[in-house]
């Protein structure tokens with residue numbers, strides 16, 4: 001779109017935004033959408049009915065501003081997460097992306113530094129630039145893993161004010177050991193770093209993978225973010241949240257917009273959370289397809305990364321972009337994350353997974 005770019009160049013845009021590209025997973029109309037890690041099972045009928053009823057009731061009061069403190073939602077989120085969390089330790093916003101943005105507004109900003117460990121979630125640098133936060137990176141090892149020592153050293157050397165740990169990591173899919181989180185937290189003592197563990201895919205973890213929620217007691221700079229966009233099949237509702245010490249919510253109140261969570265959003269989220277068990281009933285089926293993808297990709301001679309998420313990252317392709325295009329022609333959209341030799345695919349229903357695997361076999 002050269003005309004847009006030219007017109008944009010004529011605007012008095014902030015210097016630090018010039019030349020940046022917006023978040024842009026392609027939005028294409030394709031029968032099998034396995035590109036942005038949604039829950040492809042859809043919303044179960046009884047949850048749908050509960051959301052409709054709750055939104056209907058909320059609509060009658062839309063002349064009034066919503067509960068600014070979203071008290072019922074925080075209570076429901078605390079109950080869902082467990083781990084002895086109380087409502088004052090929960091915070092929510094319109095997607096965990098907004099939660100992350102609020103964290104940078106409160107703890108990042110001009111003169112402050114955030115650190116990430118690529119390949120990781122592509123929104124971290126964008127949220128940093130949007131808030132005027134310097135974004136620095138440190139590498140992973142050859143297998144995209146992170147060790148406590150190297151990660152702690154990188155955090156200490158950077159003097160970072162905010163640390164992004166993505167676990168399970170997007171796009172590679174593997175969860176971090178809690179020893180890494182503990183080491184990073186210690187290493188951030190001098191700069192009093194806020195350590196965010198982004199557990200957007202936490203519900204899909206392999207058995208035995210522990211959540212950083214278990215590390216919260218006694219760590220006031222540790223924040224664990226979650227979302228209802230993935231396991232909860234509610235990406236369209238835009239609800240993300242975090243658990244942390246209660247004073248973190250006090251900090252975020254300083255930067256959030258007034259009444260940032262609409263009455264409609266709160267009603268939908270509360271209705272969904274009262275049906276959490278039903279909503280999450282497809283998580284096990286998705287994990288089965290995820291593990292099936294790993295096994296079948298190996299049989300095809302490819303190298304999938306171990307996955308604790310609802311997607312699989314795989315390498316060993318000679319020309320990933322050509323494979324991506326071939327899959328698209330076959331009606332299957334997956335994600336080219338721009339890493340040499342690699343692609344990422346969401347685990348969907350059994351039928352979608354079969355369509356992906358057989359289209360891929362034809363192409364190789």
Ligand SMILES: *Cc1c(COP(=O)(O)O)cnc(C)c1O
Nearest residue numbers: 095096097121170200227229240
């Ligand atoms: C999908 C995803 C999110 C969730 O974003 P929402 O704004 O809650 O939809 C957050 N972090 C990572 C790493 C993700 O992949």
